[in-house]
Amino acid sequence: MTQPPRPLRATAATTAPLEEAYDLVVIGAGAVGENVADRAVQGGLTAVVIESELVGGECSYWACMPSKALVRSVSALRAARALPGSREAATGRLDVEAVLARRDAVASHWDDSGQVRWLDSAGIALVRGEARLDGARRVVVTTPDGEERVIIARSAVAICTGSDAAIPGIPGLAEAAPWTSREATSAERVSERLAIIGGGVVGCEMATAFAGLGSTVTLISRGRLLSNLEEFASELVSRRLRDEGVTVFTGASPTRVDRRADGTVMIGLEGGAASVEADEVLVATGRRPRTDRLGLETIGLEPGAWLHVDDSLRVDGHDWLYAVGDVNHRALLTHQGKYQARAAGDVIAARARGEEVDASRWGAHSATADHDAVPSVAFTSPEVASVGMTAAGAAGRGLAIRVSDYEIGHVAGASLHAEGYRGRARLVIDDARDVVIGFTAVGDDVAELVHAATIAIVGEVPIARLQHAVPSYPTMSEIWLRLLETDRAQRRA
Numbered sequence: 001m002t003q004p005p006r007p008l009r010a011t012a013a014t015t016a017p018l019e020e021a022y023d024l025v026v027i028g029a030g031a032v033g034e035n036v037a038d039r040a041v042q043g044g045l046t047a048v049v050i051e052s053e054l055v056g057g058e059c060s061y062w063a064c065m066p067s068k069a070l071v072r073s074v075s076a077l078r079a080a081r082a083l084p085g086s087r088e089a090a091t092g093r094l095d096v097e098a099v100l101a102r103r104d105a106v107a108s109h110w111d112d113s114g115q116v117r118w119l120d121s122a123g124i125a126l127v128r129g130e131a132r133l134d135g136a137r138r139v140v141v142t143t144p145d146g147e148e149r150v151i152i153a154r155s156a157v158a159i160c161t162g163s164d165a166a167i168p169g170i171p172g173l174a175e176a177a178p179w180t181s182r183e184a185t186s187a188e189r190v191s192e193r194l195a196i197i198g199g200g201v202v203g204c205e206m207a208t209a210f211a212g213l214g215s216t217v218t219l220i221s222r223g224r225l226l227s228n229l230e231e232f233a234s235e236l237v238s239r240r241l242r243d244e245g246v247t248v249f250t251g252a253s254p255t256r257v258d259r260r261a262d263g264t265v266m267i268g269l270e271g272g273a274a275s276v277e278a279d280e281v282l283v284a285t286g287r288r289p290r291t292d293r294l295g296l297e298t299i300g301l302e303p304g305a306w307l308h309v310d311d312s313l314r315v316d317g318h319d320w321l322y323a324v325g326d327v328n329h330r331a332l333l334t335h336q337g338k339y340q341a342r343a344a345g346d347v348i349a350a351r352a353r354g355e356e357v358d359a360s361r362w363g364a365h366s367a368t369a370d371h372d373a374v375p376s377v378a379f380t381s382p383e384v385a386s387v388g389m390t391a392a393g394a395a396g397r398g399l400a401i402r403v404s405d406y407e408i409g410h411v412a413g414a415s416l417h418a419e420g421y422r423g424r425a426r427l428v429i430d431d432a433r434d435v436v437i438g439f440t441a442v443g444d445d446v447a448e449l450v451h452a453a454t455i456a457i458v459g460e461v462p463i464a465r466l467q468h469a470v471p472s473y474p475t476m477s478e479i480w481l482r483l484l485e486t487d488r489a490q491r492r493a
């Protein structure tokens, strides 16, 4: 059954003096809000952040950090088992208690005092409570003791309230007390049977983690797994998850969910072909914006909607209002939100001081990379590292492209890395400009390959020049050499 929520340790106060007006008011002290405030303060403004839960937000306590802590122990054991010698030493099972204890430490035991100290050191004021807009530049905070406090923004308000798990309207699901990513990443025990609805990144990462920790996992996906990524990524991840004991249903939609009196959950699948029985059900079907109780109606915006912004992160039609991070729906990733935050904090400071703003393509005040150069790593089994466009995505935009594919296991660095290494990488090349516009690598421990590709895409480095970027031997980065050689051979053929 659903576990009680973790006790949150929200540090009481900030030492910065609290005022009733600041140059910048930031709503939400996740990774993104913290960075907007930091850049604005560095630019000479005063800033306050308002936080209703923990300073640090989703990523630190219920998303990136605890999920990767769970997956990392699983992949470390797999790596040890992939080589003779270490394989013989790694014959036991994971110590689940130890893995969960490390996860707790990585999530700072849901105590935000460290991040509050950082806010203090950065000169950013903190107000605890739930904030809402009450007209232009006016923010009302309901503090934990129930009082209301009004804070005026002299220059700007930045909404950085992030997103929540979306619960689809499958009959019986809400009543079955499902886990969301929060309960999964902070789980205090590993249930025997876990059913996961949704084959996106959360679903696949949690299937990897919980299967590795000993759960019998069933993953239910209405389309192919990781459907935003290259199709070969879906194939390799599905195959590996199945090899590791996960039951994967693709093209399957739940029709109803029931929590029975004995605590077990039954999930009926479309067509009545199969039903799934589990102890817990995790819903991983995407996100919805945290904008429903933000007072958006007081400035003519729709509560509960994503906030659309221009490349300087300013909300359409409101010159004092910014929306940064998940809440603007440009790229739901911590690193991309923090990139937006650096641009937003700088542009808010520049506009407040009447300085020139450079919001042109790749300008200092523009989150240009959000469009075509967003990197991400799915920490699945195996990992998927990607940036830019997929082949289908580029073709769908009418671009003339060519594709270069290579088996990563044929690279010397990979064959040393693990016995029988299997993986695949792809370059998507814009034919007209002769530059890389997409890269995907699937295989164990490929995460670190992605940044080289990000640099090639953002730098628009011509293929002819990339030939001079020599990867070290024998590293997995030699995949670059092989991909470029394959492209060259294809062009000559």
Ligand SMILES: Cc1cc2nc3c(=O)[nH]c(=O)nc-3n(C[C@H](O)[C@H](O)[C@H](O)COP(=O)(O)OP(=O)(O)OC[C@H]3O[C@@H](n4cnc5c(N)ncnc54)[C@H](O)[C@@H]3O)c2cc1C
Pocket: 027, 028, 029, 030, 031, 032, 033, 050, 051, 052, 053, 054, 055, 056, 057, 058, 059, 062, 063, 064, 065, 067, 068, 129, 130, 131, 132, 160, 161, 162, 163, 181, 185, 202, 290, 293, 294, 324, 325, 326, 327, 331, 332, 333, 334, 335, 336, 337
């Ligand atoms: C399971 C999972 C794993 C993930 N793993 C990765 C990963 O490995 N790498 C990656 O890049 N991304 C990952 N993500 C995505 C990442 O967590 C988000 O993109 C990121 O947390 C967004 O940051 P944010 O600051 O925009 O929002 P949040 O981190 O959600 O912060 C928003 C803050 O605003 C506060 N708030 C909301 N409303 C109010 C209000 N009215 N008043 C005051 N405060 C308010 C909230 O309490 C919260 O602290 C993962 C997501 C999930 C769900």
Ligand SMILES: NC(=O)c1ccc[n+]([C@@H]2O[C@H](COP(=O)([O-])OP(=O)(O)OC[C@H]3O[C@@H](n4cnc5c(N)ncnc54)[C@H](O)[C@@H]3O)[C@@H](O)[C@H]2O)c1
Pocket: 168, 169, 197, 198, 199, 200, 201, 202, 203, 205, 221, 222, 223, 226, 227, 253, 254, 284, 285, 286, 287, 331, 332, 333, 376, 377, 378, 379
């Ligand atoms: N390693 C990482 O960087 C990482 C890890 C986890 C999450 N994230 C971020 O968090 C965001 C949310 O992840 P997510 O996996 O929840 O969302 P997602 O959008 O990646 O995947 C959701 C999946 O649920 C399916 N779905 C949606 N509605 C459904 C329904 N009614 N019934 C059945 N299936 C349904 C979709 O088809 C999709 O496959 C992602 O956009 C990602 O950017 C990143």
